[in-house]
Amino acid sequence: MKKLVIALPLAIVLAACGSNAGNETGNGAGSSGVQVTGAGSTFVYPVLSAWAAEYRNQSGTAINYQSIGSGAGVAQVKAGTVDFGATDQPLASDELAQGKLVQFPIVVGGIVAVVNIPGLSAGQLKLTGPVLADIYAGKVKSWNDPVLTRLNPGLKLPAAAVAVVHRSDGSGTSFNFTHYLSQVSPTWKSGPGEGKSVSWPVGVGGKGNEGVAGYVKQIPNSIGYVEYAYVIQNKMTYAQLQNAAGTFVSPSAQSFSAAAGSADWKNAKDFNLVMTNAPGANAYPITATTFILMPRQPSDKKRSDAAVAFFKYALEHGQDQANKLDYVPLPPALIQQIESYVAAEIK
Amino acid sequence: MNATLAHKSGTGATPWKSGASADRVFHFITASAAWFVLILLGAIALSMAWGGRLAFKTFGWRFITSSEWDAVAGHFGALVPIYGTIVTSAIALIIAVPVSIGIALFLTDIAPRWSRGPIAIAIELLAAIPSIIYGMWGLFVFAPFMAAHVEPWLNDHLGNKTLIGPLFSGPSIGIGMLTAGIVLGIMVIPFIAAVSRDVFNAVPTALKESAVALGSTRWEILSRLTLPYTRSAIIGAVFLGLGRALGETMAVTFVLGNAHDLSASLLMPSNSIAAAIANEFTEADTDLYRSSLIALAFLLFVVTLIVLTIAKLLLLRMNRQFGRTH
DSSP: OHHHHHHHHHHHHHHHHHHHHHHHHHHHTSSTTOEEEEEEOSTTHHHHHHHHHHHHHHHOOEEEEEOOOHHHHHHHHHHTSSSEEEESSOOOHHHHHHTTEEEEEEEEEEEEEEEEOTTOOTTOOEEOHHHHHHHHTTSSOBTTOHHHHHHSTTOOOOSOBOEEEEESSOOHHHHHHHHHHHHHOHHHHHTTOSSSSOOOSSSEEESHHHHHHHHHHHSTTEEEEEEHHHHHHHTOEEOEEEOTTSOEEOOOHHHHHHHHHHSOOTTOGGGOOOOTTOOSTTOOSSEEEEEEEEESSOSSHHHHHHHHHHHHHHHHHOHHHHHHTTOBOOOHHHHHHHHHHHHHHOO | OHHHHHHHHOSSOOHHHHHHHHHHHHHHHHHHHHHHHHHHHHHHHHHHHHHTHHHHHHHTTHHHHOOOEETTTTEEOOHHHHHHHHHHHHHHHHHHHHHHHHHHHIIIIISOHHHHHHHHHHHHHHHHSOHHHHHHHIIIIIHHHIIIIIHHHHHHHTTTSTTTGGGGOSOOOSOSHHHHHHHHHHHHHHHHHHHHHHHHHTSOHHHHHHHHHTTOOHHHIIIIIIHHHHHHHHHHHHHHHHHHHHHOOHHHHHHSOOOOOOOSOTTSOOOOHHHHHHHHSTTOOSHHHHHHHHHHHHHHHHHHHHHHHHHHHHHHHHHHHHHHHO
């Protein structure tokens, strides 16, 4: 017993020595060995950690990212406890100025309406934005409602009640989804509105993407919304959505990047742009972006530089990993705009 | 050491006196342990109330009476989570209490001696299963079963009855208060059963043998001897289970549906206090929202306190009646 009591502090001291030694040699060799910490969005976590692992092998910079949720990520970066934050909901310019932060997009993903209607396969069902809003508002109650049969001639829709599934936890996915519904439906905008968690008029709430995906798979005649990766991994039945240009598009890497390419980033101050309902002819309407937040005047310049270098690497060389994980890399023009913005804003 | 201290200061330095002083120290240590729990409880309640003061100040009594929960508009009312918590816990107890007492009686009096050990261990293992496992089982196995078999039957056979009809009518989606209550019931069975078994084992054999000698049947021994003898301990066991049911989070959030809707039907989704906090706290981005969630936690305290007080009063009344009839 006594031996253990002595051994324990000794081990801690040894460990501390070890890590110190590592840091010193690391610092001697340039920027490698720097520890960068970040926190925020759960949506971006898979691709961010894949990039971090790859980047660590190349540069020696360790990125420690905690996926604690967008809201908490914003709070942490404002408090200065992390080097960067990640959020699915962009901050307005005045809030950025107040917190002395810069903001730029890092990756794009899609949010997909999924259904579980017996006999229906993926992409067969067509929906428009207003109809989707009416389903989520509880106004379209049955799958054989005239508005649905008119949109889907030749499709056999059951005379069954629509079981609506939404997120129960506050999330950037819900924010982008309700932001889209607010844009296409005035009654949704004045009713539940947009936010990370809204007062849903009908339906059951699943916790996380996996919860919604689970409910939709369990409940016949249900409809839900999940991130694209969950549709692919779980082979779910997605619906085609009509975009702002009037075409019905399926969710895919192409339609997401069409949305990212057609969104008006040029005129978005501090990239404060939610690109739902993007104007492109083949743009998928519910496309979501994750934004990185960093202090304008970092307290630790070395770590801030290391973080900027990491994001530069991710934007320029991270495409393969993003594609593999069903995210969409940003278009080249946008990457250039981000790099000049970051170079100008972070002092 | 205490003994020597007592000797020096002692008025009459006898071994008995030093023992008394050691007793005093022991009394002090145990009392401070007990007070520590009370103070901790008070401090937690107080900090919850303090954290929730913005919500209480903004909404007043409406926070408890309103069923509206709208983060966008900034209106928060806790009626749905309170209702959902109480209803699911009530369903859980209705299921768990008879089953647990049955298990305990079977194990102590009826089961063949060789089978008692293995069954008791199985029950205790059941108590060690993490609640997330119950939640996933509930979502992937039990909810589809409820949707396909139990809820349509309830709809057809009970949904059109006059008084209880509204309780059992609604879409059979398998997720809702009834499913959550049953899963909770299964979760608390091992707690109530394990304590009940220990309590039943503590009934003196002499009493049981006397009852048998007087010609009592098993049922008479149970209803006239075992249950009255162990009553207060059994109620303690039930409230241990109830405490767990009221505060359970993960298992409930998987099968309850997490919707802030007030509905009479047990087949409809609802919300519970613990589930609402777990779901919404990470992204509660306004002060009022966060304060409302902390206020919810305070209300869970209050609900638990009220339920426990009612139980104590019940016990007191039963004791008085018992005293009168015998």
